Amino acid sequence: MEVVNTVENFAPRVLAWFDLHGRKNLPWQKNKTPYRVWISEIMLQQTQVATVIPYYEKFMESFPDVYALANAKQDDVLAHWSGLGYYARARNMHKAANMLVDELDGEFPASVEGVCELPGIGRSTASAILSISRDVQAAILDGNVKRVLARFHAIATWPGEKKTENTMWDIAGYYMPNQRCGEYTQAMMDLGATLCTRSKPKCHECPLMDDCAGFATAEPTQFPISKPKKAAKPVKSAQFVVLKSSSKVLLEKRPASGIWGGLWSLPEFDSDASIILEAEQRFQCDTESVTVLSPFRHTFSHYHLDIAPSLISIANGVSFCVDESDKYRWFSMDESLELGLPAPVRRILESVERGDTLLI
Structure with a gap:
């Protein structure tokens, strides 16, 4: 041309x-x-x-x-x-x-x-x-x-x-x-x-x-002319759980593809789930206490994610959830913060480490 x-x-x-x-x-x-x-x-x-x-x-x-x-x-x-x-x-x-x-x-x-x-x-x-x-x-x-x-x-x-x-x-x-x-x-x-x-x-x-x-x-x-406006971004929601036993936290390896592919993340629950019941069933653990952390919004290019994080302390150690697939693994807090983490997960873990929690 x-x-x-x-x-x-x-x-x-x-x-x-x-x-x-x-x-x-x-x-x-x-x-x-x-x-x-x-x-x-x-x-x-x-x-x-x-x-x-x-x-x-x-x-x-x-x-x-x-x-x-x-x-x-x-x-x-x-x-x-x-x-x-x-x-x-x-x-x-x-x-x-x-x-x-x-x-x-x-x-x-x-x-x-x-x-x-x-x-x-x-x-x-x-x-x-x-x-x-x-x-x-x-x-x-x-x-x-x-x-x-x-x-x-x-x-x-x-x-x-x-x-x-x-x-x-x-x-x-x-x-x-x-x-x-x-x-x-x-x-x-x-x-x-x-x-x-x-x-x-x-x-x-x-x-x-x-x-x-x-x-x-x-x-x-x-100039340059703006992209034609699309409808407002949809809003999704999820609950992330910091499952903690003594000084260790449980992290989950994300699938290789998709959002946060290959990163370590926190176990995620549907927003309407009973996190205590589901956590105990999924991980066969005994809950000692639940601390609700401050919710926040994380924005992706195509949608908003409203995150409701919680801290669950458990009683029966770190012997469970480690299988041959290596999907779940226990890390010390220092170790976890050295990993490849999604930004909102790092924010949650740093909040827990500082003790910035909202007890309900």
């Missing part, structure tokens, strides 16, 4: 701005390799830079290269991911690391198409990996770049529509220079993250302002 209404000096202006104002000291910008850039790009999906930095640094200490990641247990990888959310990202990274080691001698493919064959990597992420680490001329179209281009050209349709997305890929490719490709990719990310922000863009600091069609409308924040 032919790109129209473009400007010829787009990339030089972006690069000149980057030379003066771009971010150049982020952890993944040092010793740039495909592996290091890959980990950062996956972590930065749906997650702010400030949040990612400590996770990235700890992850690199434990898994400094693709071989270390491939040889790690998935539980260890998930433990390092605990709190970042969207845990399929971590599971796919572990699978991709094994593919790279087993099939490609630890080397990333040379083409965008080849990198896209790895689990969890799409076109934009593959392009970012290769352009930033190897200076390959491959345009990206992440959220920041979409926002910059949609505003610059005042694109009046939602970028999630296939036709609009294809047009934006054409524009991104048109502006991609044939030199300093990695720096240009980083510059476009930085421009969107620091100037062309969602709600309060700093238009008068932007090197593209004079030719920006969105700025010319006097309402640049109307």
Whole structure:
């Protein structure tokens, strides 16, 4: 598709701005390799830079290269991911690391198409990996770049529509220079993250302002066009139980797929269940006391989950619930908090450890 209404000096202006104002000291910008850039790009999906930095640094200490990641247990990888959310990202990274080691001698493919064959990597992420680490001329179209281009050209349709997305890929490719490709990719990310922000863009600091069609409308924040609204998110509910015996708590390994796949979690009950009766029947235990913890809401991308947690102290030790399937296992509180846990489960366990409970 032919790109129209473009400007010829787009990339030089972006690069000149980057030379003066771009971010150049982020952890993944040092010793740039495909592996290091890959980990950062996956972590930065749906997650702010400030949040990612400590996770990235700890992850690199434990898994400094693709071989270390491939040889790690998935539980260890998930433990390092605990709190970042969207845990399929971590599971796919572990699978991709094994593919790279087993099939490609630890080397990333040379083409965008080849990198896209790895689990969890799409076109934009593959392009970012290769352009930033190897200076390959491959345009990206992440959220920041979409926002910059949609505003610059005042694109009046939602970028999630296939036709609009294809047009934006054409524009991104048109502006991609044939030199300093990695720096240009980083510059476009930085421009969107620091100037062309969602709600309060700093238009008068932007090197593209004079030719920006969105700025010319006097309402640049109307671009990109928002996704058509859906109905309100449904609300689900569940009861989580901290089953405690002495200093140990019982955790349940989640199935490999689905929400929180592969993570350790708390036993879950239907919201209308009698937790004492069901816990005693399910786990063949004798209840000593029940403490109701403060309820809270956890929000996923597609629904809200209202969680009602409870703490049940039991009398007959930790000899039960450990079977050959290893679905249930007893952990000390310190051990449990080192595992890969869903964020709301970690919140509950930390609350119990602090003694922040509501006794009913």
